[in-house]
Amino acid sequence: MFAQPGVxxxxxxxxxxxxxxxxxxxxxxxxxxxxxxxxKSISEGVNNMFDLKEWFKTEQADRNGGAGHVWNxxxxxxxxxxxxxxxxxxxxAGNQNSSKGRIGMKKIMGRIRMTEEAMEDLVSSEASFRxxxxxxxxxxxxxxxxxxxxxxxxDGRGVxxxxxxxxxxxxVELDAPGNxxxxxxxxxxxxxxxxxxxxxxxxxxxxxxxxxxxxxxxxDGSDVTVTADPTVTENDYVVMAANTSVTDVLDTSYEAAYxxxxxxxxxxxxxxxYFGILRSQVxxxxxxxxxxxxSMSMDTAQLTSDVVYQKLGGVIDAICMHPSTRxxxxxxxxxxxxxxxxxxxxPDPSTKAFTQGDVTVDGVVIKALRSIGLQQVFFLDTKKSGxxxxxxxxxxxxxxxxxxxxxxxxxxxARHAYEATYxxxxxxxxxxxxxxxxxxxxxxxxxxxxxxx
Numbered sequence: 001m002f003a004q005p006g007v008x009x010x011x012x013x014x015x016x017x018x019x020x021x022x023x024x025x026x027x028x029x030x031x032x033x034x035x036x037x038x039x040k041s042i043s044e045g046v047n048n049m050f051d052l053k054e055w056f057k058t059e060q061a062d063r064n065g066g067a068g069h070v071w072n073x074x075x076x077x078x079x080x081x082x083x084x085x086x087x088x089x090x091x092x093a094g095n096q097n098s099s100k101g102r103i104g105m106k107k108i109m110g111r112i113r114m115t116e117e118a119m120e121d122l123v124s125s126e127a128s129f130r131x132x133x134x135x136x137x138x139x140x141x142x143x144x145x146x147x148x149x150x151x152x153x154x155d156g157r158g159v160x161x162x163x164x165x166x167x168x169x170x171x172v173e174l175d176a177p178g179n180x181x182x183x184x185x186x187x188x189x190x191x192x193x194x195x196x197x198x199x200x201x202x203x204x205x206x207x208x209x210x211x212x213x214x215x216x217x218x219x220d221g222s223d224v225t226v227t228a229d230p231t232v233t234e235n236d237y238v239v240m241a242a243n244t245s246v247t248d249v250l251d252t253s254y255e256a257a258y259x260x261x262x263x264x265x266x267x268x269x270x271x272x273x274y275f276g277i278l279r280s281q282v283x284x285x286x287x288x289x290x291x292x293x294x295s296m297s298m299d300t301a302q303l304t305s306d307v308v309y310q311k312l313g314g315v316i317d318a319i320c321m322h323p324s325t326r327x328x329x330x331x332x333x334x335x336x337x338x339x340x341x342x343x344x345x346x347p348d349p350s351t352k353a354f355t356q357g358d359v360t361v362d363g364v365v366i367k368a369l370r371s372i373g374l375q376q377v378f379f380l381d382t383k384k385s386g387x388x389x390x391x392x393x394x395x396x397x398x399x400x401x402x403x404x405x406x407x408x409x410x411x412x413x414a415r416h417a418y419e420a421t422y423x424x425x426x427x428x429x430x431x432x433x434x435x436x437x438x439x440x441x442x443x444x445x446x447x448x449x450x451x452x453x
Contacts, residue, residue, distance in 0.1 A: 050149040058389040101276030152260040153371040158253035180373035185221035199237035292441040314381040314435030324445040377439040386431025
C-alpha cells in the first residue's frame with residue numbers, strides 16, 4: 001500500500017508532470033479587464049500665441065457703414081511769416097494745406113464643415129475629449145488669428161512669396177516671403193493644403209488659371225510642391241486662391257488683406273497711395289525707410305532716431321524685429337557687456353533675450369516677433385503715431401438667413417453635412433506714419449528654418 005500524498009505533495013507531483021511549466025496571471029491573459037485611461041487634457045501641437053497682434057496695440061475705432069471713414073491730413077504751413085523792415089511791404093498771405101483720404105475695410109473668412117454624425121456623436125464628455133462642434137468653431141477663430149498675425153507683418157497685398165528662379169514642373173521655388181526682399185525661407189507663410197494662384201506683378205492679373213494645391217513644403221524653406229505644373233514666371237506674386245476652379249483675381253487674396261507694418265510704416269516703396277493720399281506728394285506721410293542697411297550698428301540706430309525727431313518730433317519708444325535679427329543687435333553690445341553673476345567663477349554671459357525677455361536701448365523695449373520680415377526692423381513712436389484698428393465686424397458666423405449652419409449642396413450634389421462660415425471686417429491705420437522708421441536689408445543673420453505652427 002502506498003501512502004496518499006498531502007496537498008503539497010500533490011501539487012509537487014502535478015507540477016513535475018508538466019515538465020516544470022508554471023501558470024499565472026499576466027497582462028495578456030487579463031487583457032479583457034484593461035481600460036483605456038485618458039489624459040484629462042488635449043496636448044497642443046499648434047502655437048496659439050499671436051505675438052505681433054498682441055504687441056501691436058491699436059486704438060479701436062468703429063466703422064458705422066457708408067463709404068468708409070474720411071480722414072483729413074494737415075501737411076502744409078503758410079509761408080507768409082517773414083522778418084520785415086520799417087515801412088516794408090506786406091507778405092503774401094499764403095495758406096494751409098490739407099488732403100482728404102478714405103479708409104476702406106478688408107475681410108478675412110474661414111469655413112467649417114461637419115457631418116450629422118460628428119455633430120451628434122461628439123457632444124458629451126463621456127464620448128469625446130471636447131465637444132466636436134465647439135472645437136471646430138473655436139479653432140477656426142484661432143486659425144484666422146494666425147493668418148491675421150502674418151498679415152500684420154506684410155504690406156496688405158496678400159502676397160505669400162515671389163516665384164524664384166529654378167522652378168520646374170510641380171516644384172515652385174520661392175523667395176521674398178511676405179513680399180519682403182530676401183532669398184531665405186520663401187515658403188514660411190505657405191501651408192500644405194493651400195490653393196495657390198500666381199499674379200503677374202506688372203498687370204495685377206492672374207498669370208494663368210492654373211490654380212494648384214500645395215502637397216508639400218520643403219523643410220529648408222526654399223520651395224513648395226503643388227499638384228501640377230502651374231507655368232509660372234520669376235517674381236510672380238504667389239497668393240491664396242479660394243479653390244481650384246478660380247479664374248478671376250477677385251477670388252484670390254490679392255490686394256484683399258489688412259495693411260500691416262510694411263504698408264503703414266513706409267515711404268511709398270510698398271504703398272504710395274496711402275488711403276487715398278499719395279505719399280510721393282505729401283512728405284509728412286512718408287516714414288523714414290533706410291534700405292540696404294546691411295550690418296547693424298548703434299550709430300545707424302541713433303541716426304534713425306534723430307531723423308524721425310528732426311522731421312516731425314517723433315521719439316522712438318518701441319522697436320521690433322525677427323528673433324534672428326535680434327541676435328545681430330545683441331552682438332552690438334557684446335564687447336561692452338560686463339559679465340557678472342553671484343559667483344564670478346561662474347559668470348552669466350547671457351541677456352534677458354535668452355528667456356525671450358525684452359532687451360532695451362535707453363529704456364526702449366526691443367521686441368522679437370516671429371512674423372516680422374526676416375531682414376527688417378521697425379522703430380515706432382507709439383504715442384504720436386495714432387495707430388488704429390477700424391472695425392466693421394469684430395467677427396461672427398454668417399447667420400442672416402436665421403441659421404449659422406447651412407445644408408451642403410442640393411439635389412444630386414447634396415451631402416448629409418452642414419457648413420458654417422466665419423468672417424471679420426476691419427483695417428489697420430496709422431494717423432502719423434512720418435514719426436516712425438523702418439530698416440530694410442539687414443544682413444548677417446544666422447537663420448534657422450523654424451515653421452510657425
